[in-house]
Amino acid sequence: DIQMTQSPSTLSASVGDRVTITCRASQNIRSLLAWYQQKPGKAPKLLIYMASSLKSGVPSRFSGSGSGTEFTLTISSLQPDDFATYYCQQYNGYYPYTFGQGTNLEIK
């Protein structure tokens, strides 16, 4: 199975900060990576697919990059609504699909 290692597990930041979350795959997953935002009591919300494609309706301050085994999610200028938990997920076409352990983005 492909292991996804996400870091950091917790990130403290302020409104207006630029933040980056990293996800590393245990083997090459090409660009088959998604990023989600999850708020308490809600389903995960897709932000980025195919590693760098922004889902329609998602603010442009969110961006994704990477391919192969190293990926990043960047929020260019944090807004109050962005404080949440973020997950990466690989969907390389070989099951099982796997998730990173999550990054809790909290207000500093």
Place this chain on the structure above:
Amino acid sequence: QVQLVQSGAEVKKPGASVKVSCKASGYTFTSYIINWVRQAPGQGLEWMGWVNPNSGKTGYVEKFQGRVTMTRNTSITTAYMELSGLRSEDTAVYYCARDEEWDWGQGTLVTVSS
């Protein structure tokens, strides 16, 4: 618009079974695999398996083999996940999610308690 609407919360006793439904609308049901993911309280996301609505073919994570059954009914565009032999560790929110596009249902809380 695409919607995945899941069945309501369930409370089950240890050893029982639960069947969660996922009603799809807004797209061609048989064109996209349905995945099932669960999230225990305060924990991360755990992918459980998939069902192909077109063929009925399924695939499950090894830890759930023998306890989980994923099915579908194309006439009512609904996918199902049944988990048997419930134990307290199965208490979680269960989600369905459409493959490739990654639309998710709202989640179904399953509580296992004596």
